[in-house]
Structure formats: structure tokens, C-alpha cells
Amino acid sequence: MLWDRKADVQKSGDQLRDITPVKTKTDDEGFTHYIFDKNIFDNPWYDIPKDDLELFKDFLEGGSRSYPSDGNIPVDIIADETRKVLNKIQALANDPDSKYCIQAQKAFKNGKNDIIRGTLKLYMEKYTTRDWRRKRFTDDIDFWCFDFELLDAVLSDCGFNRNKKTGEWEKRVSWHNPKTDEIRHEVLYAANNVNQILDFGAGSYLEGSSLKEIFQKKIKRGHDVDLSDMINVAMVRNHKNPEEDREWVEAWNAFEQAANTRNKRTISNFISLCRYSLAVADHLENVGKAIEKYHNMIFNSSKYPKEKIKEICRISIHWQRYYEKHGAEETRKMIHEFLIDQVSKRDQYAENLRNFVHKLLKLVNSKLKHQKIVFEIV
Numbered sequence: 001m002l003w004d005r006k007a008d009v010q011k012s013g014d015q016l017r018d019i020t021p022v023k024t025k026t027d028d029e030g031f032t033h034y035i036f037d038k039n040i041f042d043n044p045w046y047d048i049p050k051d052d053l054e055l056f057k058d059f060l061e062g063g064s065r066s067y068p069s070d071g072n073i074p075v076d077i078i079a080d081e082t083r084k085v086l087n088k089i090q091a092l093a094n095d096p097d098s099k100y101c102i103q104a105q106k107a108f109k110n111g112k113n114d115i116i117r118g119t120l121k122l123y124m125e126k127y128t129t130r131d132w133r134r135k136r137f138t139d140d141i142d143f144w145c146f147d148f149e150l151l152d153a154v155l156s157d158c159g160f161n162r163n164k165k166t167g168e169w170e171k172r173v174s175w176h177n178p179k180t181d182e183i184r185h186e187v188l189y190a191a192n193n194v195n196q197i198l199d200f201g202a203g204s205y206l207e208g209s210s211l212k213e214i215f216q217k218k219i220k221r222g223h224d225v226d227l228s229d230m231i232n233v234a235m236v237r238n239h240k241n242p243e244e245d246r247e248w249v250e251a252w253n254a255f256e257q258a259a260n261t262r263n264k265r266t267i268s269n270f271i272s273l274c275r276y277s278l279a280v281a282d283h284l285e286n287v288g289k290a291i292e293k294y295h296n297m298i299f300n301s302s303k304y305p306k307e308k309i310k311e312i313c314r315i316s317i318h319w320q321r322y323y324e325k326h327g328a329e330e331t332r333k334m335i336h337e338f339l340i341d342q343v344s345k346r347d348q349y350a351e352n353l354r355n356f357v358h359k360l361l362k363l364v365n366s367k368l369k370h371q372k373i374v375f376e377i378v
Helices: 052-060 075-093 101-107 118-124 130-135 148-157 211-221 224-234 246-261 264-299 306-315 317-367
Strands: 023-026 032-036 140-143 169-177 182-192 373-377
Touching: 032 264, 052 264, 052 317, 075 101, 075 118, 075 130, 075 140, 075 148, 075 169, 075 182, 101 148, 118 140, 118 211, 118 224, 148 182, 211 224, 211 246, 211 264, 224 264, 224 317, 246 264, 246 317, 264 317, 264 373, 306 317, 317 373
Parallel strands: 032 373, 140 182
Antiparallel strands: 023 032, 169 182
16 A cells, blocks of 8 residues: 555544545556545534534634644744743843853854744744634744753743753743633643754654754644644645745755655655645635625624624734724724635635645656556545
């Protein structure tokens, strides 16, 4: 078998994802076509409604989330803690009297965000949509810093404590959940991924903190959250004109290199990535149609009275500030302009994902041509 028919969804070894073709056929040239259907993420926090009105309401009120997460702390909360660490290192780099001045300058030689990996790197560099950045959850910050003494000192100074048993840096964080009006408390972990240079399972290793290198890890692991993150990066890229996006061109090398290995697990992850991408594209298109159909409802004061407008604004600190400054009626207009903009954005995101899948399938199939095998998604 060229691919794993059971793959990991949440953790290594769970084999919860079924990757079985819905149809197999052989064409006149002797090529075997394995045909798969689209597949949406199984999200325990959200069921996508079939009704257009409910889809619109969910989008407007910030409830929809067509992708999974792997933690308990909102990424925007963790981003604030990350900025504290980066700002502290920057202060040390600007202080010639600090014993860490030279180390801090070296740590930032390629830019402040170069010492962050994974989810937080995607967030800080805004590689993804605002919706993803607002709704993605995780539990840790992955750093990429070769000066252990510097990072340890800064983490300690920023309120992290090293767990003597596990060796991990931990910090208890609290935040207000605007939807439930409750105060949440969780433990945030900080890790230096340089420790994993030669130890990332199955003989693979981490190479750095660029988008390409983040993708390399996510392609190999292939859990739902990894595939989801790649989809959310891919959806904002114009795949018809990749030369406009130098970093995406470099990141695409991760897919090419992975495809060259013809590894069963990697091929399985590619198939899943394509299936999920097309399902998400359909969802985005449906959301766009629902917004286009109901966007004027925001002006209906019986359905969206002043208090409901105020409640909707809880999903964004920027909207909250706008409401406080301009009041409910002006906020309605602002939200309406946002909705109109989102109609075209949803369509563009859907098109980007479909172009991404076309390119990825073409890449994978080119590697299997000599075996007369073709993968298709319907």
C-alpha cells in the first residue's frame, strides 16, 4: 500500500483518520485512479449548520470555527506573553551594560520573530486569517534560541518558573472569556525547540523557524491541527501568482521535499490535506453566500437591538473600543461594511484553497506516475 489508510488525528498512534477511497477505477492507459471524497474536520466545539440564516448568525456572533485546536489558551493571550519575552530580549540588546547584550543582539540578528516557532510564529507574522488568530488555542510557546542562558534568564524575568520534575518553563495565565463572562486560568508552557534538532521522532529533526521549516514538521506529524494550520496559511495565498509571495515559494519546497520521499505517512497526510482543504473551501463559499443573503439584517433593531450589538462586539477588542467610542448605530454601519468585505474574502479564500489542492495533487501524482497511480478528490 502506497499510503497509510489509518492516520493520526490527535496524537501519534491513535490512527483515528480513515483514508479509504470511495471509488477505484482503471482508465484506458492502465492508470489506477483512487477517488476520495471531501472531509470536514470533526470539531467537538462546533457543528456547521445547514441553514443559511444560522450560518450567518454563527459567523456574525463569532461562534463558527471550521478547524480544530490542540490547547486551552487563546493564541492572542499567549501572543501577549510572547511579546513580553521578545521585548525583554530587545531591551537587553539595547543595553550595552547588560551581560546579555551581545547574546541578545545575536538572537535577533534575523529579526525579533525569528526565535519563535510553530503556532505563535504563524500568529506573530500574520501568516493566517484574523479569524484563525482570534480562535486558535494552544498551550505553549515554541522558541528557537541557541543561547540557553539568555532565554532561561528572560523567561524567569517574565514570570516563568522551571518545573524541576519536567524541566519545562511554566507560567499561570488568566484571561476573561467575553462569551461566557468568566475568568479562565491555565498553565502556559515555554520550550526551546533547539533541543529537538536531533530528536523529532522517526529519525527526523527540526531545522529552524521559517515557514518552510514549520511546514516540514506539520507535514510529517499530520495531526488534524497541523493540517488545519497549513490550510489557514494556504487560504490567504494567491497560488496562481506565487512569485508575489517569496516566503510562500520557499515554504512550498517543504511539500516538494516531502513528496520526493514517497513516504506512506506523508502521502496519507497529503491526501487528507487535500480532502480537508476542499471541504473548508466549500464551507467558506457557503458562509459567503449566507453573508451576502443576510448582511442587511444587522440594521434590524428588533433582531439586533443595542445590547445584541454590544454583545457581538465582545469577539474583538477593536470592535469593543469602536462601540464605546461611537455607540450602537455607528457600530452597525461598521459591522455592515465588514460583512460586505467578507463576502469577497470568503470567495477568494475558497479559490485559493482549490488552487492549492490542484497544485498539491499535481505534485503528488507526478511522483506516482511511474506506478500508474492517480489520486483524485471529488
